[in-house]
Amino acid sequence: MKKIGIIVGSLREQSYNRMIAATVPELGLAEEAAYEYISIADLPLYNADVDVGDGPEAVRLYREAIRGADGLLIVSPEYNSGIPGVLKNALDWASTPTRTAALIHKPVGIVGSTPGPKGTILSQQQIRQTLEATQAWVLPFQKMYISQVMDKVDAERGRLTDETTLKYLKRYVQTLLGWIDQAKGLQ
Ligand code: FNR
Numbered sequence: 496m497k498k499i500g501i502i503v504g505s506l507r508e509q510s511y512n513r514m515i516a517a518t519v520p521e522l523g524l525a526e527e528a529a530y531e532y533i534s535i536a537d538l539p540l541y542n543a544d545v546d547v548g549d550g551p552e553a554v555r556l557y558r559e560a561i562r563g564a565d566g567l568l569i570v571s572p573e574y575n576s577g578i579p580g581v582l583k584n585a586l587d588w589a590s591t592p593t594r595t596a597a598l599i600h601k602p603v604g605i606v607g608s609t610p611g612p613k614g615t616i617l618s619q620q621q622i623r624q625t626l627e628a629t630q631a632w633v634l635p636f637q638k639m640y641i642s643q644v645m646d647k648v649d650a651e652r653g654r655l656t657d658e659t660t661l662k663y664l665k666r667y668v669q670t671l672l673g674w675i676d677q678a679k680g681l682q
Contacts, residue, residue, distance in 0.1 A: 496526075496527065496528065496529060497527065497528050497529070497565040497566065497672055497675055498528070498529050498530075498531060498563065498564050498565050498566075499519075499528050499529070499530050499531070499564060499565065499566055499567070499568050499668075499671070499672075500530075500531050500532075500533045500560055500561055500563070500564030500566070500567045500568070501516050501519060501530055501531070501532050501533065501567070501568045501569075501570065502532075502533050502535060502567060502568070502569050502570070502571075502582070502585065503516045503532070503535075503570050503571070504535075504569060504570065504571025504572060504578070504579045504581065504582035504607075504618075504622075505571065505572050505579065505581075506535075506536050506581055509650070509653075510572070511572070511608050511609075511610070511644040511645065511648060512570045512571055512572050512607065512608050513570075513653070514648045514650070514653045514654055514655060515570050515606060515608050515641065515644075515648075515655050515664070516532070516568075516570040517653055517654060518654045518655040518661070518664065519568065519570075519664070519668060521654070522661070522664060522665040522668060523665065524665065524668060524669065524672070527669075527672055528668070528672060531560060531563075531564065533557060533560040533561060533564070533567075534557075535557070535581055535582065535584070535585035536581075537553040538553055538554060538557060538581075538584060538585055538588055539551055539553065539554070540584060541584050541587045541588055546588075546591055550588075554588050557585070557588065557589070558588070558589060558597045561589050561597035561598065561601065562597045564601075565602070565675050566601065566602040566603065566604070566671060566672075566674070566675040566678075567601055567602070567603045567604070567631075568603075568604045568605075568606065568668070568671060569582070569603060569604070569605045569606070569622060570606045570607065570608070571605070571606075571607050571615065571618060571619075571622060572607065572608070572609060572615060572618065573607060573609055573611075573613075573615040573616075573617055573618030573619075574618070576617040576618075577617060577618055577621045578618050578621040578622050578625065579618070582622065583621075583625060586598070586622075586625050586626065586629065587625075589629070590628070590629040596629060596630075598626065598629040598630065598631040599629065599630045599631070600630060600631070600632060600678070600681070600682060601631045601632065602631075602632045602634065602671070602674050602675045602678040603626055603631045603632065603633050603634065604633075604634045604637075604639075604667060604668070604670075604671035604674070605619050605622050605623060605626075605633065605634070605638075605639070606639040606641070606664070606667060607619050607622075607639070607640060607641065608641035608642075608644040608647075609641070609642060609644060610643065610644055610645045611642060611643075612642050612643065613640075613642060614640025614641055614642040615640055615641075616640055619638065619640070632674075632678045632681065634670065634671055634674045636670075637667060637670050639663060639664065639667045641660055647660050
Protein backbone atom coordinates (compact mmCIF):
# COMPACT_ATOMS: atom_id res chain seq x y z
CA MET A 496 0.00 0.00 0.00
CA LYS A 497 1.46 3.34 -1.05
CA LYS A 498 0.58 6.73 0.36
CA ILE A 499 -0.04 9.46 -2.19
CA GLY A 500 -0.08 13.08 -1.06
CA ILE A 501 -2.37 15.18 -3.24
CA ILE A 502 -1.68 18.88 -3.65
CA VAL A 503 -4.27 21.08 -5.39
CA GLY A 504 -2.83 24.19 -7.04
CA SER A 505 -6.02 26.22 -6.61
CA LEU A 506 -7.41 27.66 -3.37
CA ARG A 507 -10.87 28.15 -4.86
CA GLU A 508 -13.61 26.18 -3.11
CA GLN A 509 -15.43 25.27 -6.35
CA SER A 510 -12.11 24.55 -8.11
CA TYR A 511 -12.33 22.14 -11.02
CA ASN A 512 -8.88 20.88 -10.10
CA ARG A 513 -10.13 20.16 -6.58
CA MET A 514 -12.96 18.14 -8.16
CA ILE A 515 -10.43 16.12 -10.17
CA ALA A 516 -8.38 15.59 -7.01
CA ALA A 517 -11.50 14.53 -5.04
CA THR A 518 -12.19 11.86 -7.65
CA VAL A 519 -8.78 10.18 -7.33
CA PRO A 520 -9.63 8.08 -4.22
CA GLU A 521 -12.71 6.77 -6.06
CA LEU A 522 -10.87 5.35 -9.08
CA GLY A 523 -10.90 1.80 -7.75
CA LEU A 524 -7.27 1.69 -6.59
CA ALA A 525 -7.97 1.45 -2.86
CA GLU A 526 -5.97 -1.76 -2.49
CA GLU A 527 -2.87 -0.15 -3.94
CA ALA A 528 -2.96 3.37 -2.56
CA ALA A 529 -4.15 5.57 0.27
CA TYR A 530 -4.47 9.31 -0.22
CA GLU A 531 -3.88 12.38 1.89
CA TYR A 532 -4.73 15.91 0.80
CA ILE A 533 -1.90 18.29 1.60
CA SER A 534 -3.28 21.81 1.91
CA ILE A 535 -1.23 24.77 0.76
CA ALA A 536 -3.83 27.35 1.86
CA ASP A 537 -2.20 28.26 5.18
CA LEU A 538 1.37 28.59 3.96
CA PRO A 539 2.82 32.09 4.33
CA LEU A 540 4.58 33.71 1.39
CA TYR A 541 8.09 32.33 1.16
CA ASN A 542 10.56 34.38 3.15
CA ALA A 543 14.07 33.12 3.80
CA ASP A 544 14.18 35.23 6.97
CA VAL A 545 11.60 32.95 8.62
CA ASP A 546 12.87 29.78 6.94
CA VAL A 547 15.03 28.83 9.89
CA GLY A 548 14.82 25.59 11.86
CA ASP A 549 11.39 24.05 11.32
CA GLY A 550 10.05 27.38 10.10
CA PRO A 551 6.45 28.53 10.73
CA GLU A 552 4.09 25.84 12.09
CA ALA A 553 2.06 25.62 8.85
CA VAL A 554 5.29 24.99 6.95
CA ARG A 555 6.44 22.35 9.44
CA LEU A 556 3.16 20.43 9.06
CA TYR A 557 3.20 20.79 5.28
CA ARG A 558 6.77 19.49 4.98
CA GLU A 559 5.99 16.63 7.36
CA ALA A 560 3.01 15.62 5.19
CA ILE A 561 5.19 15.56 2.08
CA ARG A 562 7.89 13.54 3.85
CA GLY A 563 5.26 11.03 4.96
CA ALA A 564 4.02 10.40 1.42
CA ASP A 565 5.57 7.81 -0.89
CA GLY A 566 4.74 10.08 -3.81
CA LEU A 567 2.85 13.24 -4.68
CA LEU A 568 0.12 14.00 -7.16
CA ILE A 569 -0.17 17.67 -8.09
CA VAL A 570 -3.48 18.73 -9.61
CA SER A 571 -3.26 22.30 -10.79
CA PRO A 572 -4.75 24.98 -13.01
CA GLU A 573 -2.81 27.28 -15.32
CA TYR A 574 -2.65 31.02 -14.63
CA ASN A 575 -1.46 33.38 -17.34
CA SER A 576 0.26 30.58 -19.25
CA GLY A 577 2.11 29.36 -16.20
CA ILE A 578 2.21 27.95 -12.68
CA PRO A 579 -0.24 29.49 -10.15
CA GLY A 580 1.64 31.60 -7.63
CA VAL A 581 0.22 29.73 -4.63
CA LEU A 582 1.61 26.46 -5.99
CA LYS A 583 5.03 27.93 -6.78
CA ASN A 584 5.13 29.30 -3.24
CA ALA A 585 4.28 25.88 -1.82
CA LEU A 586 6.92 24.12 -3.91
CA ASP A 587 9.52 26.68 -2.84
CA TRP A 588 8.73 25.97 0.83
CA ALA A 589 9.27 22.24 0.20
CA SER A 590 12.58 22.87 -1.59
CA THR A 591 14.48 23.90 1.52
CA PRO A 592 16.62 23.18 3.58
CA THR A 593 18.99 22.60 0.66
CA ARG A 594 20.24 19.10 1.36
CA THR A 595 17.31 17.71 3.34
CA ALA A 596 14.29 19.25 1.58
CA ALA A 597 11.05 17.26 1.55
CA LEU A 598 10.93 17.21 -2.26
CA ILE A 599 14.37 15.68 -2.81
CA HIS A 600 13.93 12.33 -4.60
CA LYS A 601 10.15 12.48 -4.13
CA PRO A 602 8.28 10.85 -7.02
CA VAL A 603 5.69 13.31 -8.38
CA GLY A 604 2.91 13.14 -10.94
CA ILE A 605 1.27 16.21 -12.46
CA VAL A 606 -2.32 16.54 -13.65
CA GLY A 607 -4.01 19.77 -14.72
CA SER A 608 -7.42 20.87 -15.86
CA THR A 609 -8.83 24.02 -17.42
CA PRO A 610 -12.09 25.19 -18.98
CA GLY A 611 -9.87 26.26 -21.90
CA PRO A 612 -8.73 24.20 -24.88
CA LYS A 613 -5.07 23.57 -24.06
CA GLY A 614 -5.24 21.48 -20.92
CA THR A 615 -2.65 23.39 -18.79
CA ILE A 616 0.30 22.40 -20.99
CA LEU A 617 2.24 25.58 -20.19
CA SER A 618 1.52 25.42 -16.48
CA GLN A 619 2.69 21.82 -16.33
CA GLN A 620 5.94 22.70 -18.11
CA GLN A 621 6.71 25.23 -15.37
CA ILE A 622 5.65 22.90 -12.56
CA ARG A 623 7.96 20.24 -14.00
CA GLN A 624 10.82 22.74 -14.34
CA THR A 625 10.40 23.87 -10.71
CA LEU A 626 10.22 20.29 -9.44
CA GLU A 627 13.32 19.31 -11.38
CA ALA A 628 15.19 22.18 -9.72
CA THR A 629 14.19 20.76 -6.32
CA GLN A 630 15.52 17.29 -7.27
CA ALA A 631 12.06 15.77 -7.12
CA TRP A 632 11.58 12.88 -9.50
CA VAL A 633 8.79 13.88 -11.86
CA LEU A 634 7.04 11.07 -13.72
CA PRO A 635 8.82 11.44 -17.05
CA PHE A 636 6.91 9.41 -19.60
CA GLN A 637 3.25 10.31 -19.23
CA LYS A 638 1.28 13.55 -19.24
CA MET A 639 -2.34 14.23 -18.27
CA TYR A 640 -4.02 17.34 -19.67
CA ILE A 641 -7.73 17.93 -19.11
CA SER A 642 -9.28 20.58 -21.36
CA GLN A 643 -12.92 21.81 -21.39
CA VAL A 644 -13.17 20.52 -17.84
CA MET A 645 -16.59 22.10 -17.19
CA ASP A 646 -18.09 19.50 -19.56
CA LYS A 647 -16.37 16.62 -17.77
CA VAL A 648 -17.46 17.11 -14.17
CA ASP A 649 -20.61 16.99 -12.10
CA ALA A 650 -20.04 20.33 -10.41
CA GLU A 651 -22.75 19.76 -7.79
CA ARG A 652 -21.17 16.51 -6.63
CA GLY A 653 -17.70 17.94 -7.13
CA ARG A 654 -16.47 14.94 -9.10
CA LEU A 655 -15.02 14.09 -12.51
CA THR A 656 -17.65 12.14 -14.45
CA ASP A 657 -16.42 11.92 -18.05
CA GLU A 658 -15.79 8.21 -18.69
CA THR A 659 -12.80 8.61 -21.01
CA THR A 660 -11.08 11.09 -18.71
CA LEU A 661 -11.76 8.83 -15.72
CA LYS A 662 -10.06 5.98 -17.57
CA TYR A 663 -7.01 8.13 -18.37
CA LEU A 664 -6.84 9.45 -14.80
CA LYS A 665 -6.89 5.93 -13.40
CA ARG A 666 -4.15 4.92 -15.81
CA TYR A 667 -2.12 8.00 -14.82
CA VAL A 668 -2.37 7.19 -11.10
CA GLN A 669 -1.44 3.56 -11.81
CA THR A 670 1.60 4.77 -13.75
CA LEU A 671 2.53 7.04 -10.85
CA LEU A 672 2.34 4.06 -8.47
CA GLY A 673 4.68 2.16 -10.79
CA TRP A 674 6.98 5.19 -10.97
CA ILE A 675 7.22 5.20 -7.15
CA ASP A 676 8.58 1.64 -7.35
CA GLN A 677 10.96 2.52 -10.16
CA ALA A 678 12.17 5.63 -8.34
CA LYS A 679 13.24 3.50 -5.35
CA GLY A 680 15.82 1.93 -7.67
CA LEU A 681 17.21 5.38 -8.53
CA GLN A 682 18.29 6.19 -4.97
C1 FNR B 1 -6.92 31.80 -15.67
N1 FNR B 1 -7.34 30.76 -16.50
C2 FNR B 1 -6.48 30.25 -17.46
N2 FNR B 1 -6.76 29.07 -18.12
C3 FNR B 1 -5.88 28.56 -19.01
O1 FNR B 1 -6.13 27.50 -19.59
N3 FNR B 1 -4.71 29.20 -19.29
C4 FNR B 1 -4.37 30.37 -18.69
O2 FNR B 1 -3.31 30.91 -18.96
C5 FNR B 1 -5.28 30.92 -17.73
N4 FNR B 1 -4.97 32.08 -17.05
C6 FNR B 1 -5.73 32.46 -15.97
C7 FNR B 1 -5.29 33.49 -15.14
C8 FNR B 1 -6.00 33.82 -14.00
C9 FNR B 1 -5.49 34.90 -13.08
C10 FNR B 1 -7.20 33.14 -13.69
C11 FNR B 1 -7.97 33.47 -12.42
C12 FNR B 1 -7.64 32.15 -14.51
C13 FNR B 1 -8.66 30.14 -16.31
C14 FNR B 1 -8.56 29.00 -15.34
O3 FNR B 1 -8.19 27.82 -16.04
C15 FNR B 1 -9.91 28.78 -14.66
O4 FNR B 1 -10.23 29.92 -13.88
C16 FNR B 1 -9.92 27.54 -13.83
O5 FNR B 1 -11.24 27.26 -13.44
C17 FNR B 1 -9.03 27.67 -12.62
O6 FNR B 1 -8.86 26.42 -12.00
P1 FNR B 1 -9.75 25.95 -10.76
O7 FNR B 1 -9.70 27.03 -9.71
O8 FNR B 1 -11.15 25.76 -11.29
O9 FNR B 1 -9.14 24.66 -10.32
